Amino acid sequence: MSVEAAPSLRPQRGALTRFVSAYGQEVVIACAIVLLFAVVSAINPRFLAPNNLNTIVSGNAYIAVAAIGMAMVIITGHIDVSVGALIGVLATISGTIAVSGAPVWLAWVVPIFVGMGVNAIVGALIAYGRIPSIVVTLGMLSILRGGLVSVTGGAWINNLPPEFLLAQQRLLGVPVPVWFMIILTIGAFLWMRYTAFGRSLYAIGGNAEAARAAGIPIERRIVQVFMIHGAFAGLATILFATQLKIIQSTVPPNLELTIITAAVIGGVSILGGTGTVIGSTLAAILFSAIGSALIFINVSAYWLRAVIGALILVTVLADMLRRNREMQGAGR
């Protein structure tokens, strides 16, 4: 332990230092994005062209939106590996409603409520059934994935009405998915930081027993947070299902891993209790920027996996070190 680490010996910290220590990971990721754009655009200026920025941000906004809900779940100390399958199922529901002739807003809104319903069951099994979340959501993953193939028989939805394709539309010149991502991220961030409900998520993930002693109804909160997560999965589905003229009736492979990874690299501790959705959204942008950059600078796509793998290791390692230091500091 270095002497500097002891708070009592530190000089008065400025606002900037406080900001950096509170949002370290978010700052790191933001800097990484800026650095990446600077380097790649120096090699190939087309990287910065509006079309490409649109591809990077708009094309992956659904991952950022889904990662908001995932971040909340992880902050409370849980995990959900079924969200990719859930989004696949919700997309098929949405598309089926859209082609049935029902108003398109129904096709957009129903998945949000179905997502909340499915995750209410998941949350209840975890909170009241006391089954570990990884087990419950693995089970749900199989149910959703198998159910989707059984019900659709692998048939695609291909005659979607044009007005259904929300993700292809623009508002004030900015693609709709970008609006979704920005508004939902900032809204969720403020809600988690400034409301009693939002703060209770950190309390539960940080120390469940202390949270219970403080009067937080933990079981009910877990069900609620899973339902909110389901709603975000539904919102992500709107973007996912309306990006193309067709809806694939199979579950996109590894989508849940991408979403979890965005949350974790964004600074959400996998042990619960810390992190923000600003970080998860920035991490989702960073991934897609890395993927695009590798194509622009002619590096094999295999490196994308390697780079993301390395990022996970570094982030988790840094989280562990920070926690150890804090615990040792507290032990003095």
Added chain:
Amino acid sequence: MLRTTLAVVTALTLSTSLVQAQSAWTGGDELPTSALACDGTAATPVAKAYDGGVPTNPPDRKGKEITVVDVPKLIGIGYFDATSKGIADAAKEMGNMKATTDGPTEANIDDQITVIDNYITQGVDGILFAANDPVAISPVLKKALGAGINVVGYDANSEPDARQWFVNQAEFNGIAKAMIDSLAAEAGEDAPFAIVTSTFTTPNQARWIAEMAAYAAACHPNLKWLETVEAQEDNILSFNQANTLINKYGDELKGILGMTSVATPASADAVTQAGKCGQIAVVGLATPNAMKPYVDAGCVKSVVLWNPVDLGYAAAYVLRAAADGTLQPGATSVEAGKLGPLQVINGSEILLGAPFIFTKDNIGDFDF
């Protein structure tokens, strides 16, 4: 627990990143290629002894009316509705075959075995099948051969000695030729193009890419391959990858080859949304239903696959020829009605022929 999971996942992603295949074009495999002739002359098949099975003491069925059951992977989906239609068409044309289709409602091997077993007990003259599992289906098919039933597969094979013949819908070099010919015709002989595939190591896609590279080198040497990108089997990732290619190459890019039923429509959507229809040709392997919006809009002109109606039709003719004894081990071709003579390859397989190109004119006739 979670930490361990993440560590394992990371280790896996890191280790897969070290495996890379080499071919003229990224994403192809290293196996030997056998490019077809530029003018489409059928390749001389490599001589291989008959390795199919033989029914035990079948009755003389020559010219007599036979009852045949068709057991596809599953019933009630557009693809196998189309193969059933082909079988029914052929049966009607021949006049001496009574064909019915029956099969599981889900692509489940256990249900499929039960269905076949029931028909062996009932007694039929012939069985057509598309296997849900090549190994698991073989014992019940051998039982059918043992009962003197003629057995012919199509679409998805069993072990060779569990059936007499298998109608192969497309060979890798045939698909490769159709893809590259369509690309050169639409984008130009000297067009720069890129490929969107699932992963560089997916066996079928890697084989097609290697065969395309070989065929292009021989027959369209001025086509300029730019790069291959991976998009898993994920339609939004495919869309983003195609967009990135369009953004990177700008007006230089003249063609995109989609290697999967997911990548092809997603690439077409990217080209559509970029307003580049007509400037960037999208050619790919895909099912007609996934491509209808883009073909109908005129953004995609050629979708390469095979015609499942022809596949069923050919299978019925092959079964009839096997029952009549006109198709014997060692034969080099078989007459298949309006499809003409079909070539015998790989010992006991019948090649359906050149792939089918779905275009604006015919895509509406298919529903799968």
